[in-house]
Amino acid sequence: MIRKMEISDADEVYNIENQAFFEPWSKKNLIKDLKSNSFLNHYVAEVDGKVVGFYISSHVMDEAEIFTIAVNKKYKKMGIATALLNHLVETSLSKNIKEVWLEVSTNNIPAINLYKKFGFEIMGIRKNYYQKLGEDAYNMKKEL
Numbered sequence: 693m694i695r696k697m698e699i700s701d702a703d704e705v706y707n708i709e710n711q712a713f714f715e716p717w718s719k720k721n722l723i724k725d726l727k728s729n730s731f732l733n734h735y736v737a738e739v740d741g742k743v744v745g746f747y748i749s750s751h752v753m754d755e756a757e758i759f760t761i762a763v764n765k766k767y768k769k770m771g772i773a774t775a776l777l778n779h780l781v782e783t784s785l786s787k788n789i790k791e792v793w794l795e796v797s798t799n800n801i802p803a804i805n806l807y808k809k810f811g812f813e814i815m816g817i818r819k820n821y822y823q824k825l826g827e828d829a830y831n832m833k834k835e836l
Contacts, residue, residue, distance in 0.1 A: 693737070693738045694735055694736070694737050694738075694775060694776065694779045695735065695736060695738065696734065696735060696736075697726060697734035697735055697736045697746060698726075699723060699726055699727070701736050701743050701746075702719055702722055702723050702726070703719070704736075704742075704743040705722060705736065705743060705746050706718075706719040706722060707764075708743070708744075708745065708746060708762050708763070708764050709722075709760070709762060711762070711764065711765050712762035712763075712765075713760070713762070715822075715824060717760070725748075731750050731751075731752060732748055732749070732750050732759070733747075733748065733749045733750065733751060733783070734746070734747075734748050735747055735748075735776065735779060735780075737763070737772050737775060737776055739767060739770075739772070743764075744763060744764045744766075744767040744772055745761075745762060745763035745764060745767065745772045745773065745776055746760075746761070746762060746776070747760065747761040747762075747776045747777075747779075747780055748760045748761075749780055749792075751784065751787055751789060754788060754789055754790040754791070755789065755790065755791050755792075755793065756780070756784045756787075756789045756791070756792045756793070757792070757793045757794065758780065758792065758793070758794040761773060761776055761777065761780075763776075773803075773806055774806065774809075777806065777807075777810055780792070781810065781834075781836065784836060785836055789836055790835065790836055791833055791834065791835055791836065792812075792833065792834045792836065793831070793832070793833050794807065794812070794831075794832050795818060795821060795829040795830065795831055795832070796829060796830050796832060797821075797822060797825075797827045797828075797829055797830075798817065798827065798828045798829060798830055799827055804830065804832075807832055807834075810834060811834050811835075812832040812833060812834040813832060813833055813834070814830045814831070814832055815830075815831045815832060815833050816830075816831045817829070817830060817831070818830075818831055
């Protein structure tokens with residue numbers, strides 16, 4: 693099940709974020725954005741009542757941007773990231789979004805393959821995007 697993220701989900705989302713990323717969002721910023729940032733969309737995926745994945749995106753005018761999408765390591769390869777991305781695309785279509793953008797590490801082959809499966813195309817490279825890791829990022833776009 694995919695539903696809107698609630699403040700009570702912050703601990704689990706923060707744990708997943710810490711597993712998945714070198715520089716995670718702080719729990720304080722996550723809660724602040726949940727409470728007051730109307731430009732961001734926060735959704736979680738649940739399995740048996742447990743939060744196992746999430747995404748954060750924005751919708752401005754006719755464009756959407758994926759800021760983060762992550763799945764608990766114990767629940768990888770179960771189609772959860774695919775379900776989250778399906779949800780994001782369906783939500784975007786219902787809001788007349790024309791394009792979805794994202795950045796992804798050039799080293800994150802599983803994510804790149806998932807995005808390509810969904811029709812995202814590499815539009816360019818952002819050199820040293822992840823500065824602390826010294827990694828580049830692909831800038832990817834999907835037209836809806």
